[in-house]
Amino acid sequence: MHAFYLREALRSLRQHRGLATTAILALTAALTLVGLFLLLTHNAQVALRFIGDRREMVVYLRDEVSDAQRESLVKRLTDLFGDVSYVSKDDAWKEFAQQVGDPQLLEAVGQNPLPASLRVRLRAELLNAPAMAEAARQVQAFPEVEDVRYGAEWVSRLDSLGTGFRQGAIAMGVVVALAIVFVLYNTLRLTVLARRHQVEIMSRLGATDGFVARPFVIEAMFEAIVAALISLAALYAIQRALAFNLVGVVFLPWMWMVAFVGAAVALAWLAATLALSRVLRSVGP
Amino acid sequence: MRDVITFEQVSRRFGERLALDGVSWHMDEGECLVFLGHSGAGKTTLLRLITHEIQPTAGKVIVGTFRGGRLSRRQRALLRRTLGIIYEDFRLLHDRTVFENVAIAVRIAGHFRDDEVIPRVMYALEEVGLHQKQAAFPHELSFGEKQRVAIARAIVNRPAVILADEPTGALEKRSADDVLTLLRRIHDEGAALLLVTTRQDVAAALPGRVLELAEGRLLDSTHAYPAGMAPPAAPEARSEAAASFESEGGALAPDPDPTLPGDPPFATEAPANPEESSSTAPPGMA
Numbered sequence: 190m191h192a193f194y195l196r197e198a199l200r201s202l203r204q205h206r207g208l209a210t211t212a213i214l215a216l217t218a219a220l221t222l223v224g225l226f227l228l229l230t231h232n233a234q235v236a237l238r239f240i241g242d243r244r245e246m247v248v249y250l251r252d253e254v255s256d257a258q259r260e261s262l263v264k265r266l267t268d269l270f271g272d273v274s275y276v277s278k279d280d281a282w283k284e285f286a287q288q289v290g291d292p293q294l295l296e297a298v299g300q301n302p303l304p305a306s307l308r309v310r311l312r313a314e315l316l317n318a319p320a321m322a323e324a325a326r327q328v329q330a331f332p333e334v335e336d337v338r339y340g341a342e343w344v345s346r347l348d349s350l351g352t353g354f355r356q357g358a359i360a361m362g363v364v365v366a367l368a369i370v371f372v373l374y375n376t377l378r379l380t381v382l383a384r385r386h387q388v389e390i391m392s393r394l395g396a397t398d399g400f401v402a403r404p405f406v407i408e409a410m411f412e413a414i415v416a417a418l419i420s421l422a423a424l425y426a427i428q429r430a431l432a433f434n435l436v437g438v439v440f441l442p443w444m445w446m447v448a449f450v451g452a453a454v455a456l457a458w459l460a461a462t463l464a465l466s467r468v469l470r471s472v473g474p
Numbered sequence: 475m476r477d478v479i480t481f482e483q484v485s486r487r488f489g490e491r492l493a494l495d496g497v498s499w500h501m502d503e504g505e506c507l508v509f510l511g512h513s514g515a516g517k518t519t520l521l522r523l524i525t526h527e528i529q530p531t532a533g534k535v536i537v538g539t540f541r542g543g544r545l546s547r548r549q550r551a552l553l554r555r556t557l558g559i560i561y562e563d564f565r566l567l568h569d570r571t572v573f574e575n576v577a578i579a580v581r582i583a584g585h586f587r588d589d590e591v592i593p594r595v596m597y598a599l600e601e602v603g604l605h606q607k608q609a610a611f612p613h614e615l616s617f618g619e620k621q622r623v624a625i626a627r628a629i630v631n632r633p634a635v636i637l638a639d640e641p642t643g644a645l646e647k648r649s650a651d652d653v654l655t656l657l658r659r660i661h662d663e664g665a666a667l668l669l670v671t672t673r674q675d676v677a678a679a680l681p682g683r684v685l686e687l688a689e690g691r692l693l694d695s696t697h698a699y700p701a702g703m704a705p706p707a708a709p710e711a712r713s714e715a716a717a718s719f720e721s722e723g724g725a726l727a728p729d730p731d732p733t734l735p736g737d738p739p740f741a742t743e744a745p746a747n748p749e750e751s752s753s754t755a756p757p758g759m760a
């Protein structure tokens with residue numbers, strides 16, 4: 190890219206400060222809106238991951254299972270599903286007693302009715318409702334297993350919540366992307382029309398559409414970068430304000446920020462290309 | 475000699491009005507051709523057909539190797555880059571200096587490096603005697619100076635053909651004489667010159683065929699070189715460019731080292747070697 194085009198873009202920005210400022214403000218508003226949703230989605234994902242990491246499957250063993258059978262089962266479950274910890278009948282009773290707390294009530298229960306169990310912390314790829322259901326079905330098939338519990342309904346709700354956030358973010362992203370293209374398309378159209386005289390002269394001198402268009406495209410991309418950076422600054426301020434009152438609110442990761450600016454620039458390029466391919470045909474002699 | 479522009483039975487209609495009616499003519503390489511006619515005779519329509527701003531309603535317009543028909547936008551741009559065009563109303567960029575107005579034509583031709591642009595522009599400005607005003611803006615110039623900037627812009631890429639649309643129309647007599655002297659000189663150096671005018675004295679001041687247009691038709695009174703005038707004997711200086719014009723689909727190969735022979739007609743302190751002018755870097759280009 191020749192410095193000439195950059196100089197031309199800067200000249201245009203200087204000469205049409207009002208239009209450029211309007212475009213940057215409109216883009217900043219649109220990008221901040223989508224950025225807010227990204228921030229919400231990211232924080233929701235962090236929270237869901239935190240909760241999801243605690244998801245585990247409890248495998249209740251039959252009373253007649255020997256130590257050797259249990260060790261063999263632990264090995265197989267570890268290989269197939271994740272980390273396994275053994276909770277004996279006595280441990281289960283102690284845990285229960287601690288939770289209940291009332292000795293009289295415990296005496297009323299009499300003999301320890303609780304089964305020994307294995308607690309399986311599932312691998313990350315199994316932390317979703319369909320995978321957990323399938324894992325539970327497979328574990329249930331082992332002869333040593335009395336029952337399997339993993340909170341199917343709760344896991345399903347958690348998954349739905351995560352999916353909802355993702356879909357909302359995509360929908361919001363599409364709407365805002367269209368808004369950005371619309372804003373830039375019309376701003377560039379106005380800028381080209383404001384410089385109609387210049388475009389006509391260049392066209393008469395033999396300038397190709399590419400020669401005329403490049404400074405305008407650079408201008409649009411520059412406006413998008415500035416708007417994206419202002420949006421990120423505003424989002425950071427919002428995140429700090431929320432974090433002050435609400436523990437655990439985090440800002441967007443670096444990769445998300447880079448993708449955010451990159452997407453804004455790509456949209457600016459798309460809008461500029463679309464606008465100029467139409468406008469130059471109507472302006473050039 | 476090769477034809478650089480040919481019109482074959484060209485008509486152009488605008489609604490009910492017939493602006494050109496079955497006009498045929500041709501122009502040779504290095505020739506000077508003047509179209510004389512009143513307002514509305516079809517002169518500007520003729521120029522717009524050459525530059526493909528408009529298409530003929532009937533007939534064929536051939537410019538170099540562009541043999542009529544509708545050109546793509548890219549081809550049309552290429553065609554225009556092979557022509558130097560001078561307008562009555564100058565068509566200068568008001569927000570740019572004299573230097574930048576001329577330099578834009580060089581950049582459009584595909585030259586971006588300062589060591590390519592600066593010497594070319596400075597030499598063209600010296601040719602028209604405006605190198606001292608390279609930093610001025612159009613609103614700071616007289617009409618005559620503006621037209622000289624437009625001429626510098628038209629010749630800076632060494633085109634084989636220069637089109638001039640009433641180039642003295644907005645000028646008082648002295649400036650008009652200067653501009654005609656300059657155009658005559660450019661033609662003497664080998665460029666084909668096609669000029670349209672309403673003024674008999676302008677036609678008489680140029681050494682070429684005069685074709686008269688009236689109501690969109692060529693008149694029989696068309697005559698060849700005016701008394702005492704002769705066509706240039708050997709347009710050697712630009713023949714190479716004209717050859718490129720023929721061989722490269724109309725695309726000229728501008729001189730990398732612009733060295734037109736002779737002293738610039740308006741130069742006051744023009745250096746003999748155009749390279750010397752490159753040492754005077756224009757504002758914003760150093």
